[in-house]
Amino acid sequence: MWRDAALVAGKDLRIEGRAKVAVNQVAPYALVVLLLFGFAFDQDKPLLVQAAPGLYWMAVLFSGLLAVQRSFSLESADAAMDALRLSRLEPAGVFLGKVAAVAAQLLLLEVLLALGVVVLFQSRLSGAALLAASAAVSTAGVAAAGVVYGALCTGLRARETLLPLLLAPVLAPVVLAATEAWRSALGLSRGDGWHWLALLGCFAAVYLAGGAVGFGALMEET
């Protein structure tokens, strides 16, 4: 399974490295979203600083939708999903490989967006351990849930519009928990951010385990 995951992740990242969709389209889009949030709150700088974690994770969510859509358009463009189904690859390996590839792209994007938050919103990053841990676990959750719903939507006619409709509400707990964890890390709230990290961990574990078990059935429906 791990070998299959590495093979699929390597393939997806190699494709992404050549197509540069994440670099040339998703990352600029995420920064534009952040900029637009900045315009919306421009008159109220303190509020912008307070809201920065939430705006950051909203930008990650929007970008994650694009990354997931891109990950499955690779397979549907020339019916490559059939080739995957006809291979000896374990579905769990395909799932974990796709999650790893999406997560790797999202992590890079999150670093870029964090820089954007510092520059545009004049936020001061602190609590590095909690920030990094919650970012890593949130990314795993977003990628895992995204790949599950991406596979679910692949065979459907209106998949481009259906995926955001289905996935955004599912990711609401991640946005909420990650925002609260970051607010705690940045000293914007007095709550214990590590509790929110535990919630993020539960979400990621459920979707990673569920996806690994159920991805074979999802591939059959595509």
Add this chain to the structure above:
Amino acid sequence: MVLSARLRSAVALAGRYPVLAGADLDVRAGEVLVVRGPNGAGKTSLLRVLAGLLPLSSGEAEVLGLDPSADARSLRPLVGLLGHKNGLYDELTTEQNVRFVARAARRDVDVVPAALERLGFGQRLRQAPAGKLSAGQRRRLALACVLAKGPLLWLLDEPHAGLDAEHRELLDGLLREVAADGCSVVLASHEHRATAVLADRVVNMAGGVVLDGVLPLGLSRGSQGDPVGGGPVQAGPVQAGPVEAGPVEAGPVQAGVGEAQSVA
């Protein structure tokens, strides 16, 4: 009789529409079977049923000794399917596409250069992204992927589409080789002239039914004199199929380029 595949009264649905409506078909080990028929006759669906990608809603099916509905996960790695689309990744190079298929089939990557060479890809084209290839080159690349996978049953949907005369001959030669090595080839095509020289047997489809797909009892490749369905018989040595008097056994493919053997 040595059979690679056997369908009886096979019904398959696309939604509620019966794309196969009681199809009967025998496929012998080591034969090139051409399936002809008008658009919408069910040729593509037949190939997908044989590949284990489209489950039957009723009827019987046995492919390489396995039930394509119940044992789809075991059957699929033994089958090579070339559909209307090529299943390629545009951003990967020619070589990377074939390498991915070979590794996903748990095969040694040593088969990759041989498969590319067999399908006429020189050194320059091997580093070209698949998205930059012409339609004919993409078709050949998809065939190289099938070859690198080393399947026991080749299922090809209009494989000659987009190929020039030289590469049609190359494809025909390859298919004769794999059939001589004991693999079966089921080829759906509109091109009567192109496939006539290649076919061991020709069957016709209409309305989701194979009109002349069942072999007479006792007829095997070694004993037959004339083709069933009017297609010419290829001369040459007959390779024994994997299993006599019943479905073939499935197992890991140990094939080199153009070779396939069944291992229990």
